[in-house]
Amino acid sequence: VPxxxxxxxxxxxxxxxxxxxxxxxxxxxxxLERESDGxxxxxxxxxxxxxxxxxxxxxxxxxxxxxxxxxxxxxxxxGIDPRFGAINAPFLYQDYEDADRxxxxxxxxxxxxxxxxxxxxxxxxxxxxxxxxxNNVRPVRTPDDLxxxxxxxxxxxxxxxxxxxxxxxxxxxxFSEVFTSLQQGTIEGQENPMDVIASSGLAxxxxxxxxxxxxxxxxxxxxxxxxxxxxxxxxxxxxxxxxEEANDFQVQASRDLEQTEIDRHAGLMDVTRLTDxxxxxxxxxxxxxxxxxxxxxxxxxxxxxxxxx
Amino acid sequence: MFDRRLATVENLLAxxxxxxxxxxAFVNVLSRYxxxxxxxxxxxxxxxxxxxxxxxxxxxxxxxxAHLGFSALHERARGAVRATxxxxxxxxxxxxxxxxxxxxxxxxLQQAERGRATPSIGVPQWLFTIALPVGALLGAYRTxxxxxxxxxxxxxxxxxSDDNEEDGx
Amino acid sequence: MIGVVxxxxxxxxxxxxxxxxxxxxxxxxxSLVVMGGLGELSLVPSVFVSSVSSExxxxxxxxxxxxxxxxxxxxxxRLVDFAHACVxxxxxxxxxxxxxxxxxxxxxxxxxxxxxAAIGSILIPALIRQGYSAxxxxxxxxxxxxxxxxxxxxxxxxxxxxxxxxxxGVSIVRxxxxxxxxxxxxxVALVIACLFLPRKAPAMxxxxxxxxAQAPAVTGGDGPQKESFVRAVGKxxxxxxxxxxxLGGIYGGxxxxxxxxxxxxxxxxxxxxxxxxxxxxxxxxxxFTTAAAQSAVVMLIVGAASVFAYVVTVNxxxxxxxxxxxxxxxxxxxxxxxxVILLLxxxxxxxxxxxxxxxxxxxxxxxxEVGVDVTTIGVLMVVNLALGLVTPPVGVNLFVxxxxxxxxxxxxxxxxxxxxxxxxxxxxxxxxxxALSNWLPDLLGF
Ligand code: NA
Ligand code: NA
Numbered sequence: 001v002p003x004x005x006x007x008x009x010x011x012x013x014x015x016x017x018x019x020x021x022x023x024x025x026x027x028x029x030x031x032l033e034r035e036s037d038g039x040x041x042x043x044x045x046x047x048x049x050x051x052x053x054x055x056x057x058x059x060x061x062x063x064x065x066x067x068x069x070x071x072x073x074x075x076x077x078x079g080i081d082p083r084f085g086a087i088n089a090p091f092l093y094q095d096y097e098d099a100d101r102x103x104x105x106x107x108x109x110x111x112x113x114x115x116x117x118x119x120x121x122x123x124x125x126x127x128x129x130x131x132x133x134x135n136n137v138r139p140v141r142t143p144d145d146l147x148x149x150x151x152x153x154x155x156x157x158x159x160x161x162x163x164x165x166x167x168x169x170x171x172x173x174x175f176s177e178v179f180t181s182l183q184q185g186t187i188e189g190q191e192n193p194m195d196v197i198a199s200s201g202l203a204x205x206x207x208x209x210x211x212x213x214x215x216x217x218x219x220x221x222x223x224x225x226x227x228x229x230x231x232x233x234x235x236x237x238x239x240x241x242x243x244e245e246a247n248d249f250q251v252q253a254s255r256d257l258e259q260t261e262i263d264r265h266a267g268l269m270d271v272t273r274l275t276d277x278x279x280x281x282x283x284x285x286x287x288x289x290x291x292x293x294x295x296x297x298x299x300x301x302x303x304x305x306x307x308x309x
Numbered sequence: 310m311f312d313r314r315l316a317t318v319e320n321l322l323a324x325x326x327x328x329x330x331x332x333x334a335f336v337n338v339l340s341r342y343x344x345x346x347x348x349x350x351x352x353x354x355x356x357x358x359x360x361x362x363x364x365x366x367x368x369x370x371x372x373x374x375a376h377l378g379f380s381a382l383h384e385r386a387r388g389a390v391r392a393t394x395x396x397x398x399x400x401x402x403x404x405x406x407x408x409x410x411x412x413x414x415x416x417x418l419q420q421a422e423r424g425r426a427t428p429s430i431g432v433p434q435w436l437f438t439i440a441l442p443v444g445a446l447l448g449a450y451r452t453x454x455x456x457x458x459x460x461x462x463x464x465x466x467x468x469x470s471d472d473n474e475e476d477g478x
Numbered sequence: 479m480i481g482v483v484x485x486x487x488x489x490x491x492x493x494x495x496x497x498x499x500x501x502x503x504x505x506x507x508x509s510l511v512v513m514g515g516l517g518e519l520s521l522v523p524s525v526f527v528s529s530v531s532s533e534x535x536x537x538x539x540x541x542x543x544x545x546x547x548x549x550x551x552x553x554x555x556r557l558v559d560f561a562h563a564c565v566x567x568x569x570x571x572x573x574x575x576x577x578x579x580x581x582x583x584x585x586x587x588x589x590x591x592x593x594x595a596a597i598g599s600i601l602i603p604a605l606i607r608q609g610y611s612a613x614x615x616x617x618x619x620x621x622x623x624x625x626x627x628x629x630x631x632x633x634x635x636x637x638x639x640x641x642x643x644x645x646x647g648v649s650i651v652r653x654x655x656x657x658x659x660x661x662x663x664x665x666v667a668l669v670i671a672c673l674f675l676p677r678k679a680p681a682m683x684x685x686x687x688x689x690x691a692q693a694p695a696v697t698g699g700d701g702p703q704k705e706s707f708v709r710a711v712g713k714x715x716x717x718x719x720x721x722x723x724x725l726g727g728i729y730g731g732x733x734x735x736x737x738x739x740x741x742x743x744x745x746x747x748x749x750x751x752x753x754x755x756x757x758x759x760x761x762x763x764x765x766f767t768t769a770a771a772q773s774a775v776v777m778l779i780v781g782a783a784s785v786f787a788y789v790v791t792v793n794x795x796x797x798x799x800x801x802x803x804x805x806x807x808x809x810x811x812x813x814x815x816x817x818v819i820l821l822l823x824x825x826x827x828x829x830x831x832x833x834x835x836x837x838x839x840x841x842x843x844x845x846x847e848v849g850v851d852v853t854t855i856g857v858l859m860v861v862n863l864a865l866g867l868v869t870p871p872v873g874v875n876l877f878v879x880x881x882x883x884x885x886x887x888x889x890x891x892x893x894x895x896x897x898x899x900x901x902x903x904x905x906x907x908x909x910x911x912x913a914l915s916n917w918l919p920d921l922l923g924f
Pocket of ligand 2: 825826827828865866867868869870871872873874
């Protein structure tokens with residue numbers, strides 16, 4: 001009888017135990033256990049421990065059912081199908097209001113459909129936040145300011161093209177080596193959400209921070225589709241509700257943390273916040289990139305992530 | 310004759326990816342410092358080619374008995390005990406290779422179907438994953454060969470060595 | 479329950495004589511099937527491939543390649559001549575040459591057996607000719623070779639940094655710097671041990687080991703060339719520049735550790751082809767094949783150990799053992815002693831790479847819990863496992879040295895005692911005095 005079954009599930013997050021990703025996953029686990037009267041047990045693993053640290057392989061495990069749940073950035077999913085990268089388009093959203101509006105008015109549904117194509121039941125979005133850039137050479141205010149800077153980026157074509165387009169010198173590197181490499185000058189800059197910049201203490205080795213909200217980075221809370229389908233309706237409801245609770249908590253926690261960290265870093269680094277006008281200059285500079293990538297993202301996704309007005 | 314040609318193929322499949330990986334990585338360092346243009350995409354190539362190098366290198370290791378282990382008991386054993394141990398060792402190696410073969414092939418097929426490609430330059434991922442089943446297949450052949458040789462002679466060490474086999478021909 | 483299957487199967491397979499990589503893989507496969515049936519095995523290739531396709535770990539094949547090229551290029555031989563010109567003239571001079579040359583070579587090579595192979599083929603026969611017994615000659619060489627994984631660069635420190643990152647972050651560069659002082663300490667301890675070595679008159683040397691004394695020549699079978707200091711330095715200079723390029727490149731922020739290995743290999747190749755002219759283009763095929771096979775032996779262990787580690791992680795096995803250890807005692811000094819003993823036993827039976835994958839998840843959290851810093855933990859484990867390279871029954875350095883001296887493993891082991899004691903002293907010192915590991919990296923600001 002569905003409703004009597006006992007489940008032991010596992011879930012991974014890319015980040016460590018102090019992250020909002022992990023905290024939200026623990027909430028998810030608690031809600032599942034509570035609402036199912038202890039029938040649903042979820043064990044959460046940090047740092048992609050179930051795929052030897054490789055998030056892309058982790059997403060594959062979720063697709064094929066070797067894993068039950070995960071929080072993974074759409075940037076990672078884009079390694080499997082580039083359409084997932086549509087929402088990571090540079091300078092797509094000015095602020096969270098823009099992002100929320102787009103997600104409510106179609107982006108979420110489009111991503112649910114896309115995930116379903118790959119055997120993943122998307123239980124909503126969490127959020128890694130807007131990605132910001134830091135470096136040791138000069139404050140970044142215009143596209144030309146990145147010229148020649150050796151910057152560490154995620155090993156994804158989109159990011160390479162963004163930084164190439166601005167004349168920077170992008171390179172990939174394991175994140176564990178980033179702090180030392182910045183300290184020693186092997187690289188001069190990096191980009192990440194505020195949470196990562198803060199928790200890795202990059203202010204110690206970076207002089208300039210630009211808050212430019214250039215890439216919105218949402219997290220897919222994914223569940224293996226077959227696993228979801230195998231549950232009775234009541235249990236599916238428990239999972240969906242618990243997921244919503246976890247996502248709401250995570251998004252709020254991430255946004256609070258971001259604001260706190262930006263304020264705190266104003267005392268640690270030379271922080272530049274771009275004005276709308278300055279952002280527009282970057283957006284204009286990105287036009288060739290949009291032309292190149294819109295066919296890659298496809299019409300459905302490109303229009304679904306549009307912030308509208 | 311067949312074995313020697315196969316050995317050459319195995320060697321080339323290990324040496325060429327290795328040389329390619331080293332060359333690409335070196336050119337990347339040069340270009341970053343002298344041309345101020347890093348080839349960011351190269352790292353996904355080097356990292357993935359390493360899988361071919363590993364699997365084919367492992368096959369050479371099986372051919373030449375180079376994989377590390379605790380062989381004191383096996384070497385000391387004689388007669389039926391030794392023969393049994395030889396069979397069990399061979400079977401154990403084959404079990405792991407079989408898992409890499411079957412499930413590696415499964416993963417490669419899934420990747421081909423889903424279209425996973427390396428994130429920067431878009432090389433299909435299955436081209437790298439396929440090294441698992443290919444290497445496992447060749448490795449199984451070499452393992453059986455070494456197992457049979459170990460069964461025949463008293464000194465397994467000597468029998469596993471590829472040099473001996475080549476001398477015999 | 480799963481823990482019993484996993485470690486039980488591993489032990490049985492290991493004792494049977496299954497190579498470590500396959501013993502790890504098969505015991506993990508058995509456990510996975512017990513956990514969730516055959517279907518569970520579909521994650522094996524995914525974990526295996528992700529673990530080995532890492533940019534950081536790519537340093538391993540590159541450092542191995544650099545070592546192989548150095549041998550073909552004749553750099554190793556010139557380093558030996560240089561060490562001989564420095565310290566070869568005094569009493570026990572040649573024994574000290576072994577240690578100095580091994581130290582230099584360790585500053586280029588990331589692996590223990592590679593160090594033994596590269597300079598042992600010259601120095602072991604030479605030692606025997608000078609009146610040392612074959613067992614002492616080969617066991618000294620084997621122990622000196624352990625510096626290969628202590629003195630930076632080091633495969634063991636790279637793996638430690640990768641595996642320990644689940645518990646605490648530490649950069650490879652900091653670990654590399656931390657290995658310098660313990661490396662020097664081991665060198666000094668070995669020199670002291672050498673002063674007590676018995677030695678026959680050189681004339682009687684032929685009784686050393688069958689064939690070994692007259693060994694006609696692998697490269698430089700004549701032993702170190704006696705020549706003027708200036709000439710020896712001049713010839714060795716390109717080789718002596720290698721550690722400067724590797725370490726200077728990393729610490730100066732010019733290259734990452736992985737890139738430094740590539741640069742070192744390329745540099746050695748250029749020196750061998752253009753300067754010493756000992757490498758012919760036709761040899762490249764053999765060089766890359768040899769290096770690929772040697773690298774694969776290590777990387778296969780990494781891949782299989784990662785699958786093994788998956789089972790450990792999913793079942794919370796490490797946490798269980800760690801809690802049990804802490805339940806036994808929470809005395810810091812006793813816990814450290816337990817860790818040292820455990821690693822010495824483990825190091826006797828399995829290689830350093832497997833041991834790191836298996837025991838970091840168990841030992842690191844416990845030591846962190848009682849207040850040992852992560853750098854000291856890294857040095858403690860690596861120096862311990864370096865000693866494991868020369869403890870029977872599985873000591874890779876012993877195998878290589880025995881092979882060169884053409885004596886049995888049992889015979890080499892008979893000579894190991896003074897060097898083992900020297901190593902043990904260093905192990906205990908670095909385990910209990912964190913300053914030995916932390917002083918230099920703190921001073922240089924890593
Ligand atoms: Na070394
Ligand atoms: Na040992």
